[in-house]
Amino acid sequence: MGELLDAFQLGVRAMFAYQAVFFALLAIGLNLHFGYTGLLNFGQIAFAMVGGYGIAISVAQWDLPFWVGVVVGLGAAVILALLLGLPTLRLRADYLAIVTIATAEALRLLFRSVGSTEVTGSTEGLFDFNSSFFTWCPWSVSGRFDILGTRWRGSELWVITIGWSIVLLSCLLVWALMRSPWGRVLRAVREDEDAARALGKNVYAFKMQSLVLGGIFGALGGMVYAVGTGSQNPDQYQNANTFLAYGALILGGAARVLGPVIGAMLLWFIIAFSDSALAALVSGDNSFFGLFEWGDLLSTTDIAYIRFIIIGLGLMLLMIFRPQGILGDRREVMLDAR
Amino acid sequence: MPADQPPGATAASGLSKAPAATTASAPPARLAQAALRDVPWEIGVAKPDPAIVVDGVTRTFGGLTAVSVDHLEVQRGGITGLIGPNGAGKTTLFNLLTGFDQPNSGTWSFDGRSLGRLSPHQVARLGVVRTFQLTKALSRLTVLQNMLLGAKDQRGEGFFRSLVPGVWRKQEAANTEKALDLLARFKLDAKKDDFAGTLSGGQRKLLEMARALMSDPKVVMLDEPMAGVNPALTQSLLGHVKDLREQGMTVIFVEHDMDVVRDISDWVVVMAAGRVIAEGPPESISQNQAVVDAYLGAHHDAPLTVEEEDRVLAEAEAAIAREHGPSGDVLDSETTRKGTQR
Numbered sequence: 016m017g018e019l020l021d022a023f024q025l026g027v028r029a030m031f032a033y034q035a036v037f038f039a040l041l042a043i044g045l046n047l048h049f050g051y052t053g054l055l056n057f058g059q060i061a062f063a064m065v066g067g068y069g070i071a072i073s074v075a076q077w078d079l080p081f082w083v084g085v086v087v088g089l090g091a092a093v094i095l096a097l098l099l100g101l102p103t104l105r106l107r108a109d110y111l112a113i114v115t116i117a118t119a120e121a122l123r124l125l126f127r128s129v130g131s132t133e134v135t136g137s138t139e140g141l142f143d144f145n146s147s148f149f150t151w152c153p154w155s156v157s158g159r160f161d162i163l164g165t166r167w168r169g170s171e172l173w174v175i176t177i178g179w180s181i182v183l184l185s186c187l188l189v190w191a192l193m194r195s196p197w198g199r200v201l202r203a204v205r206e207d208e209d210a211a212r213a214l215g216k217n218v219y220a221f222k223m224q225s226l227v228l229g230g231i232f233g234a235l236g237g238m239v240y241a242v243g244t245g246s247q248n249p250d251q252y253q254n255a256n257t258f259l260a261y262g263a264l265i266l267g268g269a270a271r272v273l274g275p276v277i278g279a280m281l282l283w284f285i286i287a288f289s290d291s292a293l294a295a296l297v298s299g300d301n302s303f304f305g306l307f308e309w310g311d312l313l314s315t316t317d318i319a320y321i322r323f324i325i326i327g328l329g330l331m332l333l334m335i336f337r338p339q340g341i342l343g344d345r346r347e348v349m350l351d352a353r
Numbered sequence: 354m355p356a357d358q359p360p361g362a363t364a365a366s367g368l369s370k371a372p373a374a375t376t377a378s379a380p381p382a383r384l385a386q387a388a389l390r391d392v393p394w395e396i397g398v399a400k401p402d403p404a405i406v407v408d409g410v411t412r413t414f415g416g417l418t419a420v421s422v423d424h425l426e427v428q429r430g431g432i433t434g435l436i437g438p439n440g441a442g443k444t445t446l447f448n449l450l451t452g453f454d455q456p457n458s459g460t461w462s463f464d465g466r467s468l469g470r471l472s473p474h475q476v477a478r479l480g481v482v483r484t485f486q487l488t489k490a491l492s493r494l495t496v497l498q499n500m501l502l503g504a505k506d507q508r509g510e511g512f513f514r515s516l517v518p519g520v521w522r523k524q525e526a527a528n529t530e531k532a533l534d535l536l537a538r539f540k541l542d543a544k545k546d547d548f549a550g551t552l553s554g555g556q557r558k559l560l561e562m563a564r565a566l567m568s569d570p571k572v573v574m575l576d577e578p579m580a581g582v583n584p585a586l587t588q589s590l591l592g593h594v595k596d597l598r599e600q601g602m603t604v605i606f607v608e609h610d611m612d613v614v615r616d617i618s619d620w621v622v623v624m625a626a627g628r629v630i631a632e633g634p635p636e637s638i639s640q641n642q643a644v645v646d647a648y649l650g651a652h653h654d655a656p657l658t659v660e661e662e663d664r665v666l667a668e669a670e671a672a673i674a675r676e677h678g679p680s681g682d683v684l685d686s687e688t689t690r691k692g693t694q695r
Contacts, residue, residue: 188516191515191516192512192515192516195509195515195516195518195521196501196507196508196509196510196515196521196525197509197510197511197512197515198515199494199498199501199502200502200510202491202493202494202498203491203494203502205493206491206492206493206494207489207491209453209473209485209489210485210489210490210491211474211491211502212453212472212473212474212477213451213453213473213477213482213483213484213485213489213565214474214477214482214502214503214564214565214568215474215477215478215482215505215568216474216502216510217472217474218474224512228512346548347493347548350492350493350548350550350551
């Protein structure tokens with residue numbers, strides 16, 4: 016029982032760790048794209064990558080100040096969004112999906128290619144770009160802090176403080192936008208582009224604005240992740256993360272301001288909790304009602320896969336019994352089913 | 354804007370043009386009808402005060418010519434019905450006029466301003482709004498939100514301005530008031546907070562029309578507004594369409610129900626196979642041979658009485674005989690030809 020409690024504690028800790036911030040920001044961007052505007056962006060991780068590398072390359076390779084790195088990262092995300100959107104947003108939704116998924120993979124391969132070693136560090140990655148970020152930390156970076164039974168290093172605490180502040184501000188921004196006429200047009204575009212056009216709305220411009228803003232959220236997520244890990248490697252930005260972020264979004268409820276945040280936290284709770292709970296189950300002498308030993312059935316290496324199976328099962332059950340997600344409006348989702 | 358009236362003034366000017374309308378209990382003078390009285394019933398005829406002028410517009414899809422209109426003028430302030438059998442190119446013409454499709458050639462203008470190469474939202478902003486054959490209610494927006502979307506020149510639709518509610522709140526309140534008025538007129542006010550997706554088909558038609566009116570349009574183009582609507586609702590929709598004319602708007606609508614067309618239109622344009630085959634006031638259309646042929650086929654007029662049947666048969670035989678040669682009746686010509694061949 017004590018092990019289960021420990022696992023629970025680790026799960027709670029993971030809800031607030033910088034990985035959760037990362038996914039929350041990815042999902043906030045996707046929420047804007049997919050939840051509100053109906054854009055199928057399957058390469059959100061590419062925005063995170065240009066954001067993270069914006070800092071890493073600027074600071075580690077070009078010796079620029081940290082804040083310049085942030086500006087570079089955000090600028091790169093805007094440019095990426097424009098490049099993706101210009102040719103595809105006039106076309107049907109599928110084309111954006113195709114282009115984004117290909118771009119995410121192509122960019123990762125480009126960043127890890129030998130030819131780009133001088134800039135991106137290739138597979139060796141980049142280090143030492145977040146030290147100035149920690150000099151701004153008001154408390155001791157190397158100190159240890161116990162908060163509600165969870166242990167945090169000072170540096171981690173600083174990253175997540177800034178990270179969750181960004182999440183909070185992003186949510187405020189999305190909330191402010193979505194209650195305005197601008198947000199109403201976005202939702203109209205999601206429902207029917209032609210109807211929005213017939214009412215005099217420049218659909219292309221609205222889709223582009225949405226793509227850029229959502230991409231900026233993704234880039235901010237990548238920055239938090241880069242600063243949190245302290246190293247940059249292209250393979251951290253596998254496109255599977257985009258789909259995990261979609262999972263978080265759907266879990267929390269799409270087209271809800273807090274949906275992606277709740278979803279990301281819950282996703283990380285499930286991952287961390289099942290990870291340590293299964294590990295405890297396998298390592299101890301636990302048997303299934305005396306029939307067989309869990310340790311004989313599963314090895315510690317299986318756990319990494321099993322937790323994703325659990326997430327998959329959870330999402331399936333959610334889709335069957337609560338298709339609107341945790342925060343969603345059932346009436347709204349049911350309209351879609353017709 | 355080349356238009357001489359601001360959009361808000363259309364209703365008022367419509368009234369000032371017809372002062373009798375406000376005093377008399379009789380239906381307002383159908384100005385367009387009066388203006389069109391002396392216009393000859395010819396294809397491409399010039400109207401006294403055209404709002405929309407179409408010149409040489411063609412649109413082909415591969416080998417199929419969907420639309421090929423040489424010249425067409427639409428009278429301002431009137432209801433122009435656009436009819437024709439399925440596949441006549443009515444909806445394609447609508448799409449071309451509203452920028453949803455671009456023609457292969459030709460020019461068309463609204464209030465003297467060319468609409469060529471304008472995108473749909475630009476056309477809409479000029480005051481030409483349309484509805485769709487398959488209603489496009491924005492399902493997961495409430496009825497009221499649907500209405501508010503229709504309003505023009507919203508300050509809160511700019512990205513940065515939307516973040517400052519003070520900039521758009523007042524306009525939003527005014528728009529909401531207008532939307533509620535319109536919803537009350539269309540008897541949808543009880544539904545204002547429901548998702549548009551929960552409305553019935555007929556209510557969606559009403560909503561789409563009401564939403565189009567939010568922008569104070571000058572020209573309203575209705576694509577089959579009565580399709581799939583029950584007869585009771587048809588009457589109320591008809592009333593709304595007539596209201597539009599009384600407010601000085603120009604209405605173009607596609608419809609299949611001839612009773613409806615006859616009832617409300619001032620002028621009817623008939624299309625078939627992409628061309629305008631006839632135009633004139635509604636009463637002229639049912640007598641027009643080209644129209645009858647287009648709808649029913651050239652040989653639809655099968656004889657109704659025995660005498661007629663005999664006469665038609667005789668005519669047909671004579672015609673065949675003429676084709677086969679100058680001499681004798683049909684049978685004779687057959688035999689003589691066989692004879693000569695041997």
